[in-house]
Amino acid sequence: MSFVTESPVWRPFTQHALQPGAFKIARAEGAWLESEDDRRFLDAISSWWVITHGHRHPAIMRAIREETERLDQIIFAGFTHEPAEALARRLVALTPPGLDYVFYSDSGSTCVEVAIKMALGFWRNRGDSRTRIVALEHGYHGDTIGTMSVGARSPFNAPYEPLLYAVSRIPFPTRGREQETLDALERACGERPAAFLVEPLILGAGGMLVYGVDTLKEMRRICAHHNVLFIADEVMTGFGRTGTLFACQQADVIPDIACYAKGLTGGALPLAVTMCKREIFEAHLSPERARAFFHSSSYTANPIACAAGLANLDVWATGEPAARVAALCDMQAKRLARFADDSRFSNVRRLGTIAALDLNLAQAGYLATVALDLMRFFNERGLLLRPLGPTIYVLPPYCVEDAELGLVYEAIGEAADRFGGG
Numbered sequence: 001m002s003f004v005t006e007s008p009v010w011r012p013f014t015q016h017a018l019q020p021g022a023f024k025i026a027r028a029e030g031a032w033l034e035s036e037d038d039r040r041f042l043d044a045i046s047s048w049w050v051i052t053h054g055h056r057h058p059a060i061m062r063a064i065r066e067e068t069e070r071l072d073q074i075i076f077a078g079f080t081h082e083p084a085e086a087l088a089r090r091l092v093a094l095t096p097p098g099l100d101y102v103f104y105s106d107s108g109s110t111c112v113e114v115a116i117k118m119a120l121g122f123w124r125n126r127g128d129s130r131t132r133i134v135a136l137e138h139g140y141h142g143d144t145i146g147t148m149s150v151g152a153r154s155p156f157n158a159p160y161e162p163l164l165y166a167v168s169r170i171p172f173p174t175r176g177r178e179q180e181t182l183d184a185l186e187r188a189c190g191e192r193p194a195a196f197l198v199e200p201l202i203l204g205a206g207g208m209l210v211y212g213v214d215t216l217k218e219m220r221r222i223c224a225h226h227n228v229l230f231i232a233d234e235v236m237t238g239f240g241r242t243g244t245l246f247a248c249q250q251a252d253v254i255p256d257i258a259c260y261a262k263g264l265t266g267g268a269l270p271l272a273v274t275m276c277k278r279e280i281f282e283a284h285l286s287p288e289r290a291r292a293f294f295h296s297s298s299y300t301a302n303p304i305a306c307a308a309g310l311a312n313l314d315v316w317a318t319g320e321p322a323a324r325v326a327a328l329c330d331m332q333a334k335r336l337a338r339f340a341d342d343s344r345f346s347n348v349r350r351l352g353t354i355a356a357l358d359l360n361l362a363q364a365g366y367l368a369t370v371a372l373d374l375m376r377f378f379n380e381r382g383l384l385l386r387p388l389g390p391t392i393y394v395l396p397p398y399c400v401e402d403a404e405l406g407l408v409y410e411a412i413g414e415a416a417d418r419f420g421g422g
């Protein structure tokens with residue numbers, strides 16, 4: 001059976017009353033998922049943005065198998081192991097200069113929580129109790145209570161609102177109105193917050209909203225000027241998604257703290273890191289135990305996940321992913337061009353390998369269910385796409401072929417015929 005309906009599994013971000021079933025996937029390879037009865041789906045969103053090179057990259061799979069011959073989970077306080085040590089050294093060399101320390105965890109949400117805790121610990125240990133976080137409107141940083149707090153408030157987190165802490169929110173830098181964002185950041189920084197937390201160049205779950213390199217640069221400058229820590233959430237943007245290995249590189253921005261997760265193992269296993277500057281680590285050095293950084297996950301620096309991370313960096317070192325990313329950027333630009341002047345779409349946009357466009361709906365009544373309707377429409381055509389409301393985005397693994405991408409854009413055109421209005 002390939003469509004599961006009777007199941008004790010409670011799935012993420014799923015209204016079971018409207019989506020009682022799920023496709024049961026038995027095999028994955030490259031850009032494709034395959035069900036038990038041989039239905040195939042082109043994974044055009046990289047299985048929720050984690051798969052970079054393609055499913056089951058051979059070198060990463062091999063590294064995982066080999067590491068299982070040596071280690072499983074090892075306590076990471078007082079003990080360490082070569083996969084974690086080697087991966088940390090490699091990451092320090094690869095990421096923007098100055099990010100000299102690596103704290104391991106296991107998900108995007110957790111590595112952002114760690115970043116926020118590092119920032120607050122930094123100020124407290126320096127005798128300056130700054131606790132407020134500044135964040136961008138429409139931002140998304142995870143689904144834990146702490147990361148929901150810094151993320152955009154929406155119907156998705158309304159039930160938890162009483163538990164969410166207050167943050168200073170500045171407007172998203174819409175094209176032509178960037179100065180309003182910068183002015184708001186300047187004002188917020190004047191109130192001595194602990195840190196500014198931001199997704200560099202593109203807000204993912206907020207709707208694939210793109211903003212410019214100059215704005216990112218300016219935001220970084222303002223934070224430095226006011227001595228406010230700058231935290232880059234590169235959980236989605238990291239590992240090639242925006243065309244460069246990391247989005248911050250495009251703006252020559254060096255964050256004080258950076259969060260990486262989704263593509264760190266090529267998407268094979270859960271692993272995340274929070275990297276920080278020396279002064280943040282050193283602010284936690286003291287003869288007093290109370291000044292230590294109190295955080296741990298049970299699976300901190302899992303050796304098998306670290307081995308997958310190392311194999312992923314070896315794959316990047318071949319130069320092949322960078323070439324594939326460059327080719328994918330061109331393919332996306334070319335495919336997207338056909339919709340640039342199509343009145344059924346607005347905000348046709350691309351950042352690196354990510355393409356997005358907003359469908360203008362034929363009937364206002366579609367709005368409530370459009371994301372689900374579109375998802376089903378694409379699923380029936382053998383495509384895994386998961387629109388954010390009326391925003392359709394294409395975020396494929398880097399192995400995708402131009403002809404495969406053609407199938408995706410063909411279906412987007414058909415979806416516009418069905419649901420779109422000019």
Ligand SMILES: *Cc1c(COP(=O)(O)O)cnc(C)c1O
Nearest residue numbers: 107108109140141142204235236
């Ligand atoms: C996905 C995402 C997260 C959360 O990552 P999880 O691994 O799902 O917890 C945080 N920040 C950004 C920018 C993300 O895209």
